[in-house]
Amino acid sequence: MKRAKHSFNYIWNNSCFIKNMNYIIFFLLTLTTLQANYNITIKGPFDSNLYDVTQDYNDDISVVGFTQNYHVEAPKEVYHDIFSQLASQNKSEGEQIRLMRLNQTSGAIEYDFETSLPQFNRAVALVKSINHSYFVGGYTQNGKLLLLKVNDKRRITHKKIFGTSNFSQMSKLTALRDGGVLAIGSSMTTRDRGDDIFEQGLGLNDFFVTRFDKNANMLWSRKYGTEFDDRGICATEAYDGSIIIAGTTDEKAKRTLTLLRISERGDKIWQRRYTDSKVNDVHDIIRLKNQTFLIALSYYNSLNKKQARLINFDLQENILASENIIRNSDFVIKAIKEASNQTLIAVGYTTDTINANSDGVALHLTNGLKLLWEKKLGGKNYDAFENVAILKDGSFVAVGQSSFNGSEVENMWVVKLSRYGKVSGHTHTSIYKELEKNFAKEIKSEQLLLKKDLSLTLYDSTLHFDIGVSTLNTKQKNLIKSIKPRLLKILDHYHDRIENLSINGHTSSVWNDYKFEKRYLKNMKLSTERAYNTLEVLFKSNSKKDMKLLSELLQSSGNAYKKTIIKKGKEDKKASQRVVIQIELKE
Numbered sequence: 001m002k003r004a005k006h007s008f009n010y011i012w013n014n015s016c017f018i019k020n021m022n023y024i025i026f027f028l029l030t031l032t033t034l035q036a037n038y039n040i041t042i043k044g045p046f047d048s049n050l051y052d053v054t055q056d057y058n059d060d061i062s063v064v065g066f067t068q069n070y071h072v073e074a075p076k077e078v079y080h081d082i083f084s085q086l087a088s089q090n091k092s093e094g095e096q097i098r099l100m101r102l103n104q105t106s107g108a109i110e111y112d113f114e115t116s117l118p119q120f121n122r123a124v125a126l127v128k129s130i131n132h133s134y135f136v137g138g139y140t141q142n143g144k145l146l147l148l149k150v151n152d153k154r155r156i157t158h159k160k161i162f163g164t165s166n167f168s169q170m171s172k173l174t175a176l177r178d179g180g181v182l183a184i185g186s187s188m189t190t191r192d193r194g195d196d197i198f199e200q201g202l203g204l205n206d207f208f209v210t211r212f213d214k215n216a217n218m219l220w221s222r223k224y225g226t227e228f229d230d231r232g233i234c235a236t237e238a239y240d241g242s243i244i245i246a247g248t249t250d251e252k253a254k255r256t257l258t259l260l261r262i263s264e265r266g267d268k269i270w271q272r273r274y275t276d277s278k279v280n281d282v283h284d285i286i287r288l289k290n291q292t293f294l295i296a297l298s299y300y301n302s303l304n305k306k307q308a309r310l311i312n313f314d315l316q317e318n319i320l321a322s323e324n325i326i327r328n329s330d331f332v333i334k335a336i337k338e339a340s341n342q343t344l345i346a347v348g349y350t351t352d353t354i355n356a357n358s359d360g361v362a363l364h365l366t367n368g369l370k371l372l373w374e375k376k377l378g379g380k381n382y383d384a385f386e387n388v389a390i391l392k393d394g395s396f397v398a399v400g401q402s403s404f405n406g407s408e409v410e411n412m413w414v415v416k417l418s419r420y421g422k423v424s425g426h427t428h429t430s431i432y433k434e435l436e437k438n439f440a441k442e443i444k445s446e447q448l449l450l451k452k453d454l455s456l457t458l459y460d461s462t463l464h465f466d467i468g469v470s471t472l473n474t475k476q477k478n479l480i481k482s483i484k485p486r487l488l489k490i491l492d493h494y495h496d497r498i499e500n501l502s503i504n505g506h507t508s509s510v511w512n513d514y515k516f517e518k519r520y521l522k523n524m525k526l527s528t529e530r531a532y533n534t535l536e537v538l539f540k541s542n543s544k545k546d547m548k549l550l551s552e553l554l555q556s557s558g559n560a561y562k563k564t565i566i567k568k569g570k571e572d573k574k575a576s577q578r579v580v581i582q583i584e585l586k587e
Contacts (some may be wrong), residue, residue, distance in 0.1 A: 037481050038107050038416035039423050042100075042414070043411045044067060044411065046067070047067075048167070048412050050063050050387075051126075052065075052124070053126065053389045054126050057128075059104050060104045060110065061102045061416075062099065064125070064126040065098055066095045066122040067096060067114060068096075069114075082320070095141070096121060097138055097148070098115075098123070099112075099123070099126070099136060104189050106571045107414065109126045113154045113267065116572060117357045119142055121141065121146055123138040124173075127181050132151070133149060133150060135148070143188075144162070144165065145170050146170070146185060148162040149216040158458070160212070160218065160543075162196070162218065164188070167187070167188045168185060170183050170184070174236060180211065180219070181211075182209060182235055184209055184235045185208050185246075186205045186206065188205055189205070191204060194534070204229040205225075206224060207225050207232030207258075208221070208224075209222050209235070209243070209262065219230050220265065224260055224262070225249075226249055229250040234295075236283065237287065238291075240315075242264065242269060243261070246282050256273055257277045258271070258272070259313075269525070276298075278299045278300065279297055279298070280297070281297065281553040282296075282333045283298065286338060288342070289338060291315075292314045293314070294338075295311045296308060298332045305328075305330050305331075306328075306330040306332050307320065307324060307331055308331050323364075329350060330350060330358070331348070331349075331351075332349055333346045334347060334386050335348070335388050337388055340394075343365065343367060343372065344367065345365075349384035359376045360377045360378050360398065361376050362398055362415075375417065380405040381402075381403040381407065382410070383402045385399065385400040386399060396417055397414060397416045397417075399412075399413065419429075426499075427494060428585060431490065432452065445460075446460055456580070463578075465530060467573070470505075472533050472534065476534075484538055484542075487538075488583075491550075492549055497585055498553060498584070498585060499553075501583060502580075503531045503535045503555070504527075504556075504558075504579065505556070505558045506564070506577070506580065507561050507577060508561055508571060510573060520561075523561050524558050526560075527558030530558070538581075565578075
């Protein structure tokens with residue numbers, strides 16, 4: 001599958017990098033290169049990545065990550081060697097947080113904001129808050145933690161830089177029901193009592209947790225852990241307001257899962273280390289609608305391949321279920337979300353053994369952790385998903401990074417998928433092109449007439465009905481049987497976006513010399529029978545899967561002579577005796 005690549009290139013004017021032109025060119029490319037699929041790679045000259053995604057209040061999509069920029073200035077003096085000249089020219093801007101808003105339908109970038117903080121920084125999380133605002137969480141290169149609050153115009157209203165005097169790093173932001181957020185990560189041990197998250201007697205690295213209210217005011221900051229090396233990864237809020245935190249503990253080259261429950265004020269309720277567990281890393285934790293919790297982690301199997309594991313547990317530390325997702329190659333779930341019907345959407349990456357790279361992977365699971373479907377996406381280089389958001393219409397958006405064949409540069413990657421795992425996009429245009437391509441022979445020979453409303457009319461005069469006849473002739477039946485497999489393939493591919501497959505019967509306005517009432521009723525009955533007989537040929541002699549699909553979509557109706565064919569100002573009575581097959585899309 002080819003990806004739609006909305007790409008932009010930085011423009012160099014001699015040795016000066018003209019950054020503002022980049023946005024103008026990207027905007028123009030967005031308008032002119034939109035493809036059918038919502039599968040977007042945002043390309044730049046240096047590494048960039050997306051780590052989180054959410055749906056906006058206006059239903060558009062916001063994504064956050066980082067981008068790298070390097071600015072080169074023209075030399076202002078004469079140098080005697082190339083090394084001195086290069087050293088004078090290179091002024092690194094480095095990594096900066098990148099926040100973008102994408103149109104939910106087209107994927108066009110409507111807003112693009114990049115920080116310009118003095119310390120290089122990277123965003124890891126985006127949380128929608130109250131009053132149409134957002135929290136962005138991340139960390140700086142020198143080991144400080146970073147929280148930004150951004151309003152609906154994407155302007156920074158609050159900026160907090162916090163942490164210890166030693167190195168700290170954020171992993172996640174968790175939304176809280178009071179409108180605030182919880183920052184989760186790791187911090188190196190310190191003995192400086194002036195640190196805002198100091199706690200004595202812990203190990204090399206420890207969990208850190210910091211709570212902010214809805215106005216970005218810091219409420220408290222704490223460290224938790226063991227005498228070993230502990231790393232806080234993710235957290236979720238329980239129904240009673242307490243907080244469950246998941247992370248890892250390293251002891252003598254063995255990594256295990258550690259779970260921690262704390263109160264709203266940060267007081268420890270319980271802490272459990274699962275010493276019998278084999279863990280490579282912890283990736284995500286969510287609270288399910290049944291008030292239990294689900295954690296996604298990875299472990300190494302006997303062949304030294306990373307494999308995904310999902311663990312379901314309750315508030316009292318009891319493990320309720322555990323499911324390993326086993327593949328022949330590396331397979332990692334980075335993020336997981338629960339849909340309104342209690343099924344689960346998960347994204348991550350898997351190793352492509354053929355091309356020796358990785359692909360992004362999306363999964364749909366039952367609430368019992370059984371696989372419903374699995375979708376791999378990517379090219380010949382490195383591709384991976386980092387996070388996912390379920391949208392109001394039941395589709396979902398996965399974000400991460402992608403690189404092109406022959407390039408070492410990582411690019412931002414956004415893919416919108418339907419609930420059935422199909423890449424979403426401009427459905428009407430896509431289906432029209434599919435119909436045009438699949439029925440090219442019949443359209444060229446004028447057996448079928450394809451219109452922009454996604455209708456196919458039996459067009460040739462030999463495919464029209466005789467006056468008063470509702471049964472299909474041999475040519476009509478043969479044509480419908482011929483196009484049926486191709487039509488079913490299109491219906492299956494776009495199933496989640498199609499409301500109905502309508503079979504509409506039509507008649508001319510004549511019916512002997514009957515008065516209006518009787519003439520209308522007889523023509524309505526005739527047109528309905530024509531529609532039904534066509535539907536019957538479409539429905540019969542299919543596989544159970546295809547019959548189930550058609551049973552969900554098929555709809556027949558008679559139009560009598562409401563839409564007769566007019567040629568040169570007169571009704572074409574023969575051409576009006578027809579059947580039209582039309583795909584109707586969901587709003």
